[in-house]
Amino acid sequence: MTAKLGAAGTGAKFSPLEVGWVHSYWPGGPAFKAEGYPDGQVMNDGETIPDEVGTKDLTSDSGAAETTLTYVASSNVNSKPAIRGADTSGDHPPFSSPSFSPRIGVDPSDGFYASATGWSMVVIWNQGPMTNNEYGNVIEDKTSNTWFEMKLRASTNSLNFRLSSYLYAASIGWASGDTIAVMTKTQSNLHYVDVNGTNYVNIARAGFSLSGVQLFMRSTTAYPFSGDLAFVGIYEGDCTGDPAWSDFETWASDELGATI
Numbered sequence: 001m002t003a004k005l006g007a008a009g010t011g012a013k014f015s016p017l018e019v020g021w022v023h024s025y026w027p028g029g030p031a032f033k034a035e036g037y038p039d040g041q042v043m044n045d046g047e048t049i050p051d052e053v054g055t056k057d058l059t060s061d062s063g064a065a066e067t068t069l070t071y072v073a074s075s076n077v078n079s080k081p082a083i084r085g086a087d088t089s090g091d092h093p094p095f096s097s098p099s100f101s102p103r104i105g106v107d108p109s110d111g112f113y114a115s116a117t118g119w120s121m122v123v124i125w126n127q128g129p130m131t132n133n134e135y136g137n138v139i140e141d142k143t144s145n146t147w148f149e150m151k152l153r154a155s156t157n158s159l160n161f162r163l164s165s166y167l168y169a170a171s172i173g174w175a176s177g178d179t180i181a182v183m184t185k186t187q188s189n190l191h192y193v194d195v196n197g198t199n200y201v202n203i204a205r206a207g208f209s210l211s212g213v214q215l216f217m218r219s220t221t222a223y224p225f226s227g228d229l230a231f232v233g234i235y236e237g238d239c240t241g242d243p244a245w246s247d248f249e250t251w252a253s254d255e256l257g258a259t260i
Helices: 030-034 245-256
Strands: 023-025 058-060 069-072 082-085 119-127 135-142 147-153 158-163 166-170 179-187 190-195 198-203 227-236
Touching: 119 135, 119 245, 135 227, 158 179, 158 190, 166 190, 166 198, 179 245, 227 245
Parallel strands: none
Antiparallel strands: 023 227, 069 082, 082 227, 119 179, 119 227, 135 147, 147 158, 158 166, 179 190, 190 198
């Protein structure tokens, strides 16, 4: 394991991959860099966002006529690498993973509702303008057993969530150019959402497992993402209990300008 920044006897830099994510998508990470994409690479036709820690790479849908997603080496997320979606009236290609098998956070006795430890997720991006669409999807999982969705709404400047059959709106008053960090977790009887370090959802409701993820679009024809996406981490259980969590919070602040 890479030594943490500030650990006794070492000056090595902390990596966010020291947190025990089961899947992570990070345009600044070593697996992404190994893809060899140049700055400005168009991400429209079967390109890959590799899973930095697991085996569920995200691949773009190449079957639709889409507008452009691009890799940017110096993004609006504190000048760090990101995938950029333009403010557009057209459609971005969604990036999807194969189904998680087994699903994340499943209670083995049920197979649908989350276990007591459940799952958690961190997503960090810089929001772009939304002049052409009322909604812009960041990430989702919509299967026969699951519906998880995170999207921006333009008319209310809110960040909207769907956790199973429940809808939540975090009135964060976002503006174009804001860096946004979300930490959400679901357990057997808990829905929980923090945005930029402030809690918006903490309620006892039945959880659900996570079956896979899709970035940037609800489908090939709805809710294109506008902004720069810099980090996604998916965790089996509660990521805030990981031994490296406090170091990750510091890294997110120092490297990405984000408050977890």
